[in-house]
Amino acid sequence: MTAGSRRGADSARDLRVARRHLEKGRLEKATALLQTVLSRDPECADAHVEMGAVLEVRGRRLEAMRSYHQAARIEPGHAAALLRFARLAYTSREIEPSEVILAALEASFVDAERPPLDSSEAQARDVSRLMGAQLEARHDLRTRCLAPYRDGGGVEAALIERLAADRLLRFYLAHYVNVSTGIEYAATLIRRRWLLEGPGPEGPDRLAFLASLALQCFANQYAWFETSEETAAVEILENEIAAWPGEGDGVPALERFLLHALYRPPAGLPNATSLGAAADGWPEPVRTFARAGLAEPLAERAIEAAMPRVTPIEADSEAVREQYEANPYPAWRHHRAHRRESFASFARRHFPKLRLPWLAKARKHLLVAGAGTGREPIAYADRFADLDVLAVDLSRASLAYGERRAVELGVEAVAFRQADILNLADLDQRFEVVASQGVLHHMGDPAAGLRVLVGLLAPGGLLRLGLYSERGRDIVVRARVAIAEAGLGSGADEMRRFRFEVLCQPESHPLRDLLLTGNDFFCLSGLRDFLFHVREHRYRPRDLKALLDGQGLRFLGFELSHAGKRALYLREQPGDPEMCDLDAWERFETAHPKMVEGLYRFWCCKAGEGSR
Numbered sequence: 001m002t003a004g005s006r007r008g009a010d011s012a013r014d015l016r017v018a019r020r021h022l023e024k025g026r027l028e029k030a031t032a033l034l035q036t037v038l039s040r041d042p043e044c045a046d047a048h049v050e051m052g053a054v055l056e057v058r059g060r061r062l063e064a065m066r067s068y069h070q071a072a073r074i075e076p077g078h079a080a081a082l083l084r085f086a087r088l089a090y091t092s093r094e095i096e097p098s099e100v101i102l103a104a105l106e107a108s109f110v111d112a113e114r115p116p117l118d119s120s121e122a123q124a125r126d127v128s129r130l131m132g133a134q135l136e137a138r139h140d141l142r143t144r145c146l147a148p149y150r151d152g153g154g155v156e157a158a159l160i161e162r163l164a165a166d167r168l169l170r171f172y173l174a175h176y177v178n179v180s181t182g183i184e185y186a187a188t189l190i191r192r193r194w195l196l197e198g199p200g201p202e203g204p205d206r207l208a209f210l211a212s213l214a215l216q217c218f219a220n221q222y223a224w225f226e227t228s229e230e231t232a233a234v235e236i237l238e239n240e241i242a243a244w245p246g247e248g249d250g251v252p253a254l255e256r257f258l259l260h261a262l263y264r265p266p267a268g269l270p271n272a273t274s275l276g277a278a279a280d281g282w283p284e285p286v287r288t289f290a291r292a293g294l295a296e297p298l299a300e301r302a303i304e305a306a307m308p309r310v311t312p313i314e315a316d317s318e319a320v321r322e323q324y325e326a327n328p329y330p331a332w333r334h335h336r337a338h339r340r341e342s343f344a345s346f347a348r349r350h351f352p353k354l355r356l357p358w359l360a361k362a363r364k365h366l367l368v369a370g371a372g373t374g375r376e377p378i379a380y381a382d383r384f385a386d387l388d389v390l391a392v393d394l395s396r397a398s399l400a401y402g403e404r405r406a407v408e409l410g411v412e413a414v415a416f417r418q419a420d421i422l423n424l425a426d427l428d429q430r431f432e433v434v435a436s437q438g439v440l441h442h443m444g445d446p447a448a449g450l451r452v453l454v455g456l457l458a459p460g461g462l463l464r465l466g467l468y469s470e471r472g473r474d475i476v477v478r479a480r481v482a483i484a485e486a487g488l489g490s491g492a493d494e495m496r497r498f499r500f501e502v503l504c505q506p507e508s509h510p511l512r513d514l515l516l517t518g519n520d521f522f523c524l525s526g527l528r529d530f531l532f533h534v535r536e537h538r539y540r541p542r543d544l545k546a547l548l549d550g551q552g553l554r555f556l557g558f559e560l561s562h563a564g565k566r567a568l569y570l571r572e573q574p575g576d577p578e579m580c581d582l583d584a585w586e587r588f589e590t591a592h593p594k595m596v597e598g599l600y601r602f603w604c605c606k607a608g609e610g611s612r
């Protein structure tokens with residue numbers, strides 16, 4: 001063995017032990033070992049990553065970011081370094097430009113020529129913010145206030161050429177919902193110039209850039225503002241595309257098709273089906289766009305038409321149904337393949353004190369009530385090998401998206417059905433587990449919806465709920481007041497206008513914080529669900545207690561995404577070591593309103609044989 005390979009073997013062993021120390025919370029020992037590895041090999045990327053993890057647990061966020069940055073410099077394709085850096089960067093108000101991070105993004109995404117990091121939606125959200133900020137800096141696109149757009153605003157041909165040639169930018173636009181105001185500003189200027197003056201300048205990357213922009217506009221559901229001049233020009237263009245047979249005329253016609261797709265969904269064209277058929281003969285990258293913009297929505301339409309309906313829809317649910325038919329939510333794209341396990345082992349690990357005899361059954365039944373676009377039921381069925389999932393929702397369009405994605409991902413154990421929760425009581429089936437996230441708070445009487453779900457639970461069954469919090473959504477309350485004062489409804493035009501008005505405000509304006517609350521502000525269905533919902537209820541812990549007590553449910557605890565919160569709670573509420581006392585949570589939140597998230601996610605249990 002050479003001295004070099006011995007050093008490598010020693011480092012690998014020390015890293016393994018350091019990880020174990022970290023897992024067990026032995027931070028001093030982990031740090032000492034990592035320092036030994038780094039003094040032996042200062043360029044060991046893995047050691048920097050582990051050091052970052054230790055620093056994170058110690059609450060030293062900036063130093064942790066520096067460690068991840070170091071690892072990314074040494075090994076630009078180090079996925080964990082980049083993802084962890086992105087996660088921490090996500091919570092910064094401003095993200096510093098960094099050539100190292102740009103190189104790491106290039107190596108991990110563009111050079112790999114596929115979305116390489118098997119990303120969950122959360123990871124995609126972190127990466128998109130980081131990528132957007134770095135691209136903005138690379139091209140000097142730091143516009144924060146979009147007001148000049150209304151008064152004209154121009155874009156140089158040289159900038160268009162430079163942007164078109166940037167493969168990372170094209171990748172970003174094609175794969176993520178853009179969250180950078182600077183990129184939105186530049187892209188809307190380019191779109192307008194192309195529409196009103198014709199596409200230019202000529203260049204080898206123009207078609208690819210157009211296609212990536214079209215994918216972006218499709219993904220953000222046409223959330224970007226347009227002037228009345230643009231609206232009039234798009235109408236003329238739309239008539240032209242509606243009469244185009246989909247072949248002949250070569251690139252100019254394809255460019256006109258893509259240009260239209262920067263403003264309107266092609267699946268809405270009267271000739272969408274014939275264009276979809278012709279798209280197989282189109283060259284790349286137009287074909288890739290056509291798959292997302294035409295083929296998939298048309299396939300969903302067919303699924304939607306055949307979707308079985310198992311209950312009638314109540315009059316009280318109609319407005320909510322209409323909202324989600326028009327704007328299915330969430331518009332998810334990224335899926336993390338889960339490590340498979342049984343629900344039984346998950347439940348035993350998380351609720352070790354519960355005796356749940358039904359866990360021994362080979363197959364358990366899960367009802368996802370208000371499944372939306374299928375992200376939730378697909379995640380359950382993909383992860384838990386012993387679950388059969390029934391996913392119901394009011395919105396056929398949402399369910400169709402879910403079913404298409406389930407087939408595409410090879411997830412078989414989910415049945416999608418249209419139903420109104422309020423009418424599910426007659427269902428001739430009982431479920432060991434019921435999940436309903438982001439649903440009951442949109443009902444006229446959430447307690448009535450909950451009563452139905454509890455009735456469908458088998459004795460001792462588990463229920464996972466997601467409900468809005470009062471304290472975590474104060475910015476939403478403020479935005480809803482502003483929307484009401486402006487007299488805005490929830491049409492696409494009105495939502496676009498509201499969004500644009502916010503983007504025209506100075507950065508110090510209180511509503512500008514909406515840009516930091518996730519991706520919902522940046523795509524239209526997200527915006528509708530987030531700020532323009534027909535109805536929502538919000539809760540404090542004491543309200544949750546009343547709601548659950550009223551149904552005889554036992555609260556089993558919140559899912560906490562913030563590791564430090566648990567430690568703080570246990571220190572401040574020593575009388576509640578199980579963290580299941582909602583009165584104690586009320587006291588804790590009163591003291592720390594800023595720590596409250598927008599959505600409570602928690603588990604509860606229906607009383608029944610053996611559940612205590």
Ligand SMILES: C[S@@+](CC[C@H](N)C(=O)[O-])C[C@H]1O[C@@H](n2cnc3c(N)ncnc32)[C@H](O)[C@@H]1O
Nearest residue numbers: 324370371372393394395419420421437438439
């Ligand atoms: C915010 S989305 C949440 C989707 C999904 N649970 C998730 O977290 O990804 C709310 C969904 O609840 C559905 N919903 C609301 N009221 C419902 C009812 N009475 N019956 C069935 N579904 C309902 C809506 O149609 C919508 O798709």
